[in-house]
Amino acid sequence: MKLSMGPILFYWQRQEIMDFYASMASQPLDAIYLGETVCSKRRALSLDDWLGLARDLRSESDAEVVISGMALIEAASELSTLRRLCENGDVRVEANDMAAVQYLRQRGVEFTGGPSLNLYNAYALDEMVRLGMTRWVPPVEVSEALLRNLVGQARKEGLQIPEIEIYAWGYLPLAYSARCFTARADNRPKDDCGFICQDYPEGLPLLSQEGQPLFTLNGIQTMSAGITNLLAEYPRMNVMGVDMLRISPAARDMEAVVRSFDQVRQGAEPPLAIDGCNGYWYGEPGMLRVEEAGLC
Amino acid sequence: MQLVCPAGSLPALKAALRCGADAVYTGFRDDTNARHFAGLNFSDKQLESGLGLIRAQGRQLYIAVNTYALPDGWSRWKRAVDQAADLGVDALIAADPGVLAYASRNHPGLNLHLSVQGSATNAGALDFYHQQYGIRRAVLPRVLSLNQVRQVAAASPVPIEVFAFGSLCIMAEGRCHLSSYVTGQSPNLCGVCSPASAVRWSQEPEALSSRLNEVLIDRYADGEAAGYPTLCKGRFMVNGKRFHALEEPTSLNTIDLIPQLTEIGVAAVKIEGRQRSPSYVEQVTGVWRQALDRYAAKPSAFAVDAAWNTLLEKLSEGSQTTLGAYDRPWQ
Numbered sequence: 001m002k003l004s005m006g007p008i009l010f011y012w013q014r015q016e017i018m019d020f021y022a023s024m025a026s027q028p029l030d031a032i033y034l035g036e037t038v039c040s041k042r043r044a045l046s047l048d049d050w051l052g053l054a055r056d057l058r059s060e061s062d063a064e065v066v067i068s069g070m071a072l073i074e075a076a077s078e079l080s081t082l083r084r085l086c087e088n089g090d091v092r093v094e095a096n097d098m099a100a101v102q103y104l105r106q107r108g109v110e111f112t113g114g115p116s117l118n119l120y121n122a123y124a125l126d127e128m129v130r131l132g133m134t135r136w137v138p139p140v141e142v143s144e145a146l147l148r149n150l151v152g153q154a155r156k157e158g159l160q161i162p163e164i165e166i167y168a169w170g171y172l173p174l175a176y177s178a179r180c181f182t183a184r185a186d187n188r189p190k191d192d193c194g195f196i197c198q199d200y201p202e203g204l205p206l207l208s209q210e211g212q213p214l215f216t217l218n219g220i221q222t223m224s225a226g227i228t229n230l231l232a233e234y235p236r237m238n239v240m241g242v243d244m245l246r247i248s249p250a251a252r253d254m255e256a257v258v259r260s261f262d263q264v265r266q267g268a269e270p271p272l273a274i275d276g277c278n279g280y281w282y283g284e285p286g287m288l289r290v291e292e293a294g295l296c
Numbered sequence: 297m298q299l300v301c302p303a304g305s306l307p308a309l310k311a312a313l314r315c316g317a318d319a320v321y322t323g324f325r326d327d328t329n330a331r332h333f334a335g336l337n338f339s340d341k342q343l344e345s346g347l348g349l350i351r352a353q354g355r356q357l358y359i360a361v362n363t364y365a366l367p368d369g370w371s372r373w374k375r376a377v378d379q380a381a382d383l384g385v386d387a388l389i390a391a392d393p394g395v396l397a398y399a400s401r402n403h404p405g406l407n408l409h410l411s412v413q414g415s416a417t418n419a420g421a422l423d424f425y426h427q428q429y430g431i432r433r434a435v436l437p438r439v440l441s442l443n444q445v446r447q448v449a450a451a452s453p454v455p456i457e458v459f460a461f462g463s464l465c466i467m468a469e470g471r472c473h474l475s476s477y478v479t480g481q482s483p484n485l486c487g488v489c490s491p492a493s494a495v496r497w498s499q500e501p502e503a504l505s506s507r508l509n510e511v512l513i514d515r516y517a518d519g520e521a522a523g524y525p526t527l528c529k530g531r532f533m534v535n536g537k538r539f540h541a542l543e544e545p546t547s548l549n550t551i552d553l554i555p556q557l558t559e560i561g562v563a564a565v566k567i568e569g570r571q572r573s574p575s576y577v578e579q580v581t582g583v584w585r586q587a588l589d590r591y592a593a594k595p596s597a598f599a600v601d602a603a604w605n606t607l608l609e610k611l612s613e614g615s616q617t618t619l620g621a622y623d624r625p626w627q
Binding site: 071072073074075076078079082083097098099100101102103105116118119120121122123124125126127128131139140141146149150152153172174175176177178179181184185186204205206207208209210211212214215217222224279280283284285286287 | 413
C-alpha cells in the first residue's frame with residue numbers, strides 16, 4: 001500500500017513549513033501534499049511560494065507532489081487564486097471544492113478529490129472519474145462498511161471508482177465556518193485576527209464544562225479533539241483494496257509516525273490497539289475509541 | 297423575490313399557503329432528506345393532497361431529496377427522485393452529484409435546485425453544477441457576507457436563493473461532521489443534526505444539564521433560558537474560559553435586508569424550519585409576506601415594522617436573532 005503526507009492543516013511559521021518538507025523529502029512516502037487548505041488569510045507562503053516549494057520537492061524526493069486547494073471558497077479573490085492554482089500547468093492538484101473540480105475538468109487534467117468533497121456513493125464517484133478524478137480521499141465520517149458497500153456498488157453497477165486514499169492518522173477536519181473560532185476565543189474580530197492561530201501549532205483545545213476534550217479549534221476549521229489512528233486496521237484495509245493511507249501533519253515527530261506506518265506495510269505486525277479515536281471507521285461516533293467504548 | 301416556506305406536515309403546508317408562501321418545500325418520509333425526524337414529512341397520500349391544494353392556488357411545490365445517497369440505499373434515492381418527477385413537482389432540491397446526475401439524465405424535464413447541502417459558496421462551484429446537471433437555481437450556504445452574496449449572484453449562471461429566517465448553521469452546510477463525531481448521525485448521511493434520540497436533560501446537583509450522547513453541551517442556572525442542545529450552540533471551555541465558543545443560540549433574521557437582497561437580484565428567500573410547528577410556519581410566513589409586499593408596493597418607503605421583529609424574535613432560538621454572516625463587512 002502507498003503512503004502519503006497530507007497538507008499541513010495548521011498555521012505554522014514559514015521556516016517550520018520549510019523544515020518540515022525538507023525532512024519529509026527523504027521519508028518513505030509515495031505522495032506529499034502541500035498548500036493552504038483552511039484560511040486564505042494565512043500568508044506564510046504565497047501560492048507562488050507553495051508552487052516553488054512543490055517543484056523543489058519534486059526534484060528532491062521520489063514522492064509524487066500534489067498541491068491542495070482550499071475547502072471553503074467565499075470571496076472572489078479566493079476563487080481567482082484557486083483558479084490559478086488549478087491552472088499551474090505541471091503540479092497535480094487536490095480539489096477540496098467543486099470549483100476546483102470545475103477548473104481541473106476544464107483543463108482536462110487528472111486530479112485527487114480531497115476529504116471535503118461530499119462524495120459518498122459509487123454513482124457520485126463515477127461522475128468524478130469521468131471528469132478526471134483518479135484518486136479519492138473519502139469524507140472523514142465514512143466507515144469501513146460504507147466503503148465496502150461503495151466498492152460493491154461500483155462492481156455491481158459497472159461504475160468506475162478511483163484509487164482510494166484513507167485519512168489514517170491525524171486530527172480529523174470536521175467543519176468549516178465563515179467565523180474564525182481561534183480569533184473568537186481571543187476576543188478578536190476575524191478581520192483583525194493577528195494570525196492568532198499561529199500560536200497553536202496543533203490547534204486550540206475545546207473542552208466540555210466537565211473537562212472532556214471535545215474539539216480542536218483551527219481558525220475557521222473545527223477538528224477532532226484527538227488524533228485518529230487507523231494503523232491497527234491496516235490488514236483489513238489492504239484486503240479491501242485501499243490504495244493509499246494519508247498521514248496528516250501535526251507538530252510532533254512525524255518521522256516516527258511515518259516509520260510506524262512504513263514498518264507495517266513492510267510486513268511488521270500492526271498494533272492490536274491504538275491511542276486516539278477510530279469510531280468513524282467502525283460506523284460509531286467519530287470521537288470514540290471503540291476498544292475503550294467496548295464496541296468491538 | 298419569491299417566498300419559499302417549509303412544511304413538515306400537511307397542516308404546516310396549509311398554513312404556509314394560507315399566509316402567502318409562493319412555494320412550499322418538503323420531503324419524503326425517509327432519510328433521503330435533511331429533516332429526517334420522527335413524525336415529520338409526508339406520506340404519498342398526504343403529498344398528493346397537499347399538491348392538489350398548491351395547484352388550486354397557483355403556488356409551487358419543491359421536494360428536497362438533499363441528503364447524500366448511501367451506497368446500499370441507492371434505490372431509496374432513485375425512488376424519491378422518480379416519485380418527485382411523477383408527481384410533477386416544480387423543483388427537486390438535491391445535493392449529491394450522483395442523485396443530480398440520475399435526475400438530469402432520467403427526468404430531463406425536472407427542474408433541479410442545488411440544495412444548501414451542496415456547499416456551493418462560489419461561482420466556480422455553481423458553474424460546475426450548472427454545466428454538469430443543468431441546475432436552474434442554487435441555495436447558498438449561510439456563511440457568505442452580503443457583499444459575497446452580491447459577488448456570487450453577479451457571477452452565477454443560475455438564480456440564487458438565500459436563507460431569510462430560521463435556525464442558523466454557523467458551519468458551511470454540507471461541510472459539518474460535528475454531529476456524527478459526537479452522535480454517529482450526520483446531516484449529510486442521516487438527515488439529522490444533534491438528533492433528539494441522543495439528547496438527555498437532567499437536573500444535576502450543579503445545574504440543569506443538557507447532554508448529547510452523554511457529552512455535556514450546556515448547564516443552565518435557575519431562570520436561565522435553556523435551548524435545544526445543538527452541538528455548535530453549547531457552552532464550552534477554551535483557554536480556561538466558559539462561553540459559546542462556536543455560536544450563541546440564535547436565529548437568522550434578514551428582514552432588514554429585503555431591499556439589498558432584492559437589489560442584488562436574489563430570486564427567492566427561504567424560511568428554515570420543516571421541523572417546526574404549523575403555528576411557526578403560519579406566523580413567520582405571514583410576517584415575511586407582509587414585508588415583501590410592503591417593499592414591492594413602495595421600495596423607497598420600506599421600513600421594518602417593529603412588531604415583525606418582536607414576533608420573529610419570539611419564534612427564534614434563545615429569543616435572539618442575528619444577521620449572521622450577511623452582516624460582515626470583511627472577507
